[in-house]
Amino acid sequence: MFKWTAAAIGVLGAWAAQAQPPGQDWPNRTIRVISPYAPGGAADATARLAGQELQRILGQTVVVENRSGASGTIGGEVVRQAAPDGYTLLASPSSHILARHVLRAAPYDPQADFTPVARFAEGPMLVLVNPAMPAGTIAEALPLVRANPSRFTFGLGGLGAASHLAVLQFLRQAGVDLAMVAYRGSAPALTDLVSGNIQLMIDPGGFPLVQDGRLKALAITGSRRHPLLPGVPTAAESGMPGLEMVGWYGLWGPKDLPAPIVTRLNAAMAQAVQQPAVVQRLYALGLVPASSTPAALVQYIQEDLARSATLLQEAHYQPE
Template identity: 50%
Template sequence: MLRRREFVVSSLALLGGALPAGHAFAQKDYPNRPIRLVVPFAAGGGVDVFARVLAEKLKETKGYTVVVENRGGANGAVGGGAVKQADPDGYTLLFSAATHLMAQQVMKNAPYDPIADFTSIARVGEAPMLLVMSPKLPQKTIAEVVADAKKQPDKWTFATAALGAPGHLATVAFNRLAGLKLMIIPYRGTAPGLTDVAAGNVQLMIDPVLALLPMAQGGQVRGLAVTSAKRSALAPDIPTAAESGLPGLEQATWYGVWGPKGMPADIVTTLNAAINESIKALAQEGRLAKLGIEPVTETPAQFLEFSKKDLARNTELLKSVGFQPV
């Protein structure tokens, strides 16, 4: 009897040792406790708003308890690093924008590979961005801003939520299209940068419509243009970049959910299905449209393939202007 028990224990030990690191047996009752959804930026920005809307809908549609946790800093790398180091059990996830993919392109010592060190779970939406300006300045169009900036470049500075963020990439594109090299200052998320624009400490900012439009509509900042081919239904009075004097400035942001590397495939499938169901429900209710977001529902494999192509495209954009990681 003793030998039989020893044989069983030894066999189980060998079986466990043969499993790839991080690939634990999935829980059939997943999830049976709260899921931590890490947002790598300060509260109040576009990523944070969308994350909280999705968390709420996951509770309504699937009964999941999802706790949103803001872990800002280092262009999103603080929050991303926390998720990378977490157990790959599906209870710690990352909700971020395209910013996540650019860590190695904008940081000299990036703490992770944003694709290889994470599990792609679901891409959930995309949205145009908005260019806003301090209301303390007289310019009304991009053409007027560019004309003045060419005469007085030191007078104009851009705020950005983070290096590598979609707004940062759109700002790089703005400079290239306008023939300018205006300074770009990174912040710890959208909210603090937007506050400085409203105060006149920084003159310009590009970020998702859902994050900037409320203050533009309230008059705290001036909405100059949307970075899309046509005007936004949320703000039909704000022209496109082409209409405002800068043809070619068409940039969008997108949002996704990742987990640590090595998550069990069945948990990834469960999460992807739950998230897609919630996104479809939010779209049908019109809640995404109110945020200026187009819904996206993809498989994990489609999300991964999209990410690789997006990374290559934006890496080329940064190289074209000689951007150096900091």
């Protein structure tokens, strides 16, 4: 009789576990956050900040892994192939949503194959040059670039990033065609800019390098000057009024991530970006907190994707 009762209890327990809503006991083990770019840049810094805060708020270990390459799609593919259980997440710049627009052979559809979870940071970018360039504004740099376009190369932290779109807008307004080199993240590109291997960048991650004099900022792509660099003019003040653009950073899960997990992750990130220490860290990166509900994020992505696709089309950009 006892054996039958124990077996019955086991069956009932298994049934009860299966009857629980998806994600009811989540998280109960280590969570992986994939950073799809190289260590050291703004993309990696924000991914690590997100991982740190998720660990603090959720009470589970969070490990951040760098899987860089192919303009972020190597890391994205890791998440796409993962089980939709909330234990593998992607922390990426907005470049993630443009994979099929900038790559000929993107391994996935960013809209169909992922679940948007949260948008947690945004900010303007800096138009950066090596300090050796004898120009202090865009207006002063353009004659030099137009006179010798073959001597100037734009570095890109990744194809499809907001910085890439800003470069296309810069070139379109300037009326020049410069070579562009895509890196595995902004950190190695910034290193090459400091050493003079490339001559120009537009990137959100150059604030510390400008502050310590290793790079020079010709402009900022926001609508107003940044308090961290009050001496750097806006693009409009610097001679290119149409160059106003911000980048943003978000969290994604695999397709079909259960709604309870999405809701809890979104709430955790919304809570995180209200913490003074997090705000201060983002501020030091030249960023500000951002947040939205999952439904609002889907709408935001659709609108941002439409704007970006139009810019790529107007720039006659050909996927690489």
